[in-house]
Amino acid sequence: MRNIFLSGSAAILVLLASCSNADLKKVNADSVKLIAKPIPGTPIKYDSSKRYIFLTWDDSPQPPGTVNCKNVFREQNVKATFFAVGFNQVGPFKKRIIDSLRNDYPQFLLANHSFSHGFNDKYAKFYSLPDSAYNDFMKNEKELQIGVKIIRLPGNNTWASKAVIHGQKAENPLIKKLDANGYQIVGWDMEWGQNGKQKQPKESATEMVKRINQKFEDGSTVEQNAIVILSHDRLFEKKQFADSLSRFIQLLKQDPRNVFETIDHYPMLQRK
Numbered sequence: 553m554r555n556i557f558l559s560g561s562a563a564i565l566v567l568l569a570s571c572s573n574a575d576l577k578k579v580n581a582d583s584v585k586l587i588a589k590p591i592p593g594t595p596i597k598y599d600s601s602k603r604y605i606f607l608t609w610d611d612s613p614q615p616p617g618t619v620n621c622k623n624v625f626r627e628q629n630v631k632a633t634f635f636a637v638g639f640n641q642v643g644p645f646k647k648r649i650i651d652s653l654r655n656d657y658p659q660f661l662l663a664n665h666s667f668s669h670g671f672n673d674k675y676a677k678f679y680s681l682p683d684s685a686y687n688d689f690m691k692n693e694k695e696l697q698i699g700v701k702i703i704r705l706p707g708n709n710t711w712a713s714k715a716v717i718h719g720q721k722a723e724n725p726l727i728k729k730l731d732a733n734g735y736q737i738v739g740w741d742m743e744w745g746q747n748g749k750q751k752q753p754k755e756s757a758t759e760m761v762k763r764i765n766q767k768f769e770d771g772s773t774v775e776q777n778a779i780v781i782l783s784h785d786r787l788f789e790k791k792q793f794a795d796s797l798s799r800f801i802q803l804l805k806q807d808p809r810n811v812f813e814t815i816d817h818y819p820m821l822q823r824k
């Protein structure tokens with residue numbers, strides 16, 4: 553009990569003096585871990601016998617959906633990417649959700665889906681004003697402290713990386729400007745969509761897994777042996793749908809070829 557009366561550094565000395573060698577080794581191992589925190593975008597080595605699955609969930613933070621999805625991904629120990637929208641980050645609780653996504657790399661990657669979600673879903677206007685739209689992405693990057701230059705366009709399936717551009721908005725000046733400034737844009741191969749106006753997934757877990765297997769077998773994904781799945785946090789608000797997400801991942805995990813990765817490791821994004 554005497555230690556509590558010592559100043560900070562003296563207390564640490566007393567504490568270290570009372571540690572065994574084994575304790576000290578652990579302290580050192582923990583410091584190395586802290587220093588060696590992985591950096592998003594560091595290339596991974598691909599195994600051609602595997603199938604890489606990129607779960608990319610849009611419009612976070614949208615609790616309770618975002619929290620449910622995070623919990624399911626964590627329980628199942630799979631990696632996922634959240635394309636976040638600064639406009640949705642209202643109040644301290646939602647800020648903490650974004651902070652947790654940012655701090656949980658390598659399990660989760662926080663990426664950019666624009667600040668205003670394309671001027672509040674006014675996509676025609678958004679894509680007709682490339683400078684304002686560009687600034688909207690920059691504002692989002694700053695407000696959410698997004699550490700990677702990876703973007704998903706609101707309401708649009710376009711891909712861009714190092715001057716290779718394809719998709720619906722390939723000719724749009726906004727895409728060219730983002731690309732010229734080193735941003736990479738990710739579309740999707742398949743969406744786990746919304747059931748009409750209801751906040752719930754349209755397909756069952758089994759149906760989605762069937763579609764994914766079919767697409768891999770057809771070889772019709774944008775990149776070989778890799779699939780980008782788009783969905784939205786808000787579809788998994790209710791317990792039964794969070795359970796469905798859990799079931800979806802369990803089914804995919806039954807196939808030993810399947811590997812879950814964050815989108816910074818997508819082949820197109822790793823190419824020099």
Ligand SMILES: [Zn+2]
Nearest residue numbers: 610611706707
């Ligand atoms: Zn969106």
